[in-house]
Amino acid sequence: xxxxxxxxxxxxxxxxxxxxxxxxxxxxxxxxxxxxxxxxxxxxxxxxxxxxxxxxxxxxxxxxxxxxxxxxxxxxxxxxxxxxxxxxxxxxxxxxxxxxxxxxxxxxxxxxxxxxxxxxxxxxxxxxxxxxxxxxxxxxxxxxxxxxxxxxxxxxxxxxxxxxxxxxxxxxxxxxxxxxxxxxxxxxxxxxxxxxxxxxxxxxxxxxxxxxxxxxxxxxxxxxxxxxxxxxxxxxxxxxxxxxxxxxxxxxxxxxxxxxxxxxxxxxxxxxxxxxxxxxxxxxxxxxxxxxxxxxxxxxxxxxxxxxxxxxxxxxxxxxxxxxxxxxxxx
Numbered sequence: 001x002x003x004x005x006x007x008x009x010x011x012x013x014x015x016x017x018x019x020x021x022x023x024x025x026x027x028x029x030x031x032x033x034x035x036x037x038x039x040x041x042x043x044x045x046x047x048x049x050x051x052x053x054x055x056x057x058x059x060x061x062x063x064x065x066x067x068x069x070x071x072x073x074x075x076x077x078x079x080x081x082x083x084x085x086x087x088x089x090x091x092x093x094x095x096x097x098x099x100x101x102x103x104x105x106x107x108x109x110x111x112x113x114x115x116x117x118x119x120x121x122x123x124x125x126x127x128x129x130x131x132x133x134x135x136x137x138x139x140x141x142x143x144x145x146x147x148x149x150x151x152x153x154x155x156x157x158x159x160x161x162x163x164x165x166x167x168x169x170x171x172x173x174x175x176x177x178x179x180x181x182x183x184x185x186x187x188x189x190x191x192x193x194x195x196x197x198x199x200x201x202x203x204x205x206x207x208x209x210x211x212x213x214x215x216x217x218x219x220x221x222x223x224x225x226x227x228x229x230x231x232x233x234x235x236x237x238x239x240x241x242x243x244x245x246x247x248x249x250x251x252x253x254x255x256x257x258x259x260x261x262x263x264x265x266x267x268x269x270x271x272x273x274x275x276x277x278x279x280x281x282x283x284x285x286x287x288x289x290x291x292x293x294x295x296x297x298x299x300x301x302x303x304x305x306x307x308x309x310x311x312x313x314x315x316x317x318x319x320x321x322x323x324x325x326x327x328x329x330x331x
Contacts, residue, residue, distance in 0.1 A: 020070075021041055021098070023089075023099060024061045024100070026061055026101070027103075028105045028199065033057070033061030039065070041054065041078060044073055044074025053066070073093075074093070078102065080104055083145070085104075085107050090174075109146075111153075113140055114153075115138065116224045116226045118135075119135070119224065119228070130209065130218070135203065135205050138153075140198060145199065152192030152194040153196065154180070155191075155192055162210050166208040168193050168206050172196070180204070182194075212269075217268055222263045230259055231257075232255050233269065235254035240270075243261060245259035
């Protein structure tokens with residue numbers, strides 16, 4: 001009998017030893033193991049990330065996939081889906097593929113604790129046109145994912161002069177930048193974006209182009225309840241606007257930052273964008289963190305500036321803004 005038990009355990013032991021990808025999935029909403037959930041392994045192929053194998057978690061949330069990721073030319077990825085929301089764990093070549101810990105969350109159509117923490121608008125005028133880059137950061141400090149496939153989670157104003165043309169990408173706490181489907185709402189010039197807001201920080205990057213005349217008034221709106229909204233002009237461009245708080249210049253890019261206390265703005269821009277003092281014009285578009293270089297080239301320079309400005313705001317400008325008598329109260 002003892003011999004039979006030992007023989008019976010051999011296949012199970014070998015199976016566990018051969019499993020190249022192992023881990024545990026926990027439900028962050030309930031704090032319990034996520035049982036009976038499909039876990040899919042993706043590998044980098046000719047068409048991008050392609051599914052190669054899948055399994056199901058056991059009662060303790062554990063999973064094991066008998067696939068060797070050694071020698072894969074690009075990253076591998078584990079994906080888990082719950083309540084029609086996917087959660088990813090990226091495994092770059094050479095990183096551990098065993099003992100992976102993943103958290104998933106129940107989804108709700110209500111925002112819960114999710115709210116906009118920062119909203120930044122960068123205006124880049126040139127040659128009769130102006131590129132507007134918006135970055136909207138959502139912070140979700142709760143334990144549920146905000147997912148509303150019907151009405152969307154993102155709301156943004158798109159001026160009529162943009163002719164409905166806008167490029168929107170989102171970066172989830174556990175993911176890479178991906179395109180976001182958008183559509184018109186019942187409100188004039190207000191659009192929605194359908195993308196889930198998971199616990200943590202989710203970033204939306206929007207880009208659109210409008211006609212530009214130097215010195216002419218340009219108006220826009222903010223349709224979300226933002227705690228901190230900032231208008232930014234690159235080096236060489238001067239902004240004239242009423243009711244904004246001058247927060248100074250970002251040292252490296254020389255971009256100028258203004259705090260917006262309301263839900264609308266009317267600005268006048270003059271000048272032409274110039275390269276930052278320490279950034280040669282020839283390679284300005286190739287700057288910035290690697291994750292930003294993954295985006296299309298049109299995003300490179302704008303995201304580099306916005307990324308630096310976000311760092312400056314986190315370190316000091318936001319505190320100065322809130323301390324100012326003219327600063328905006330949370331709304």
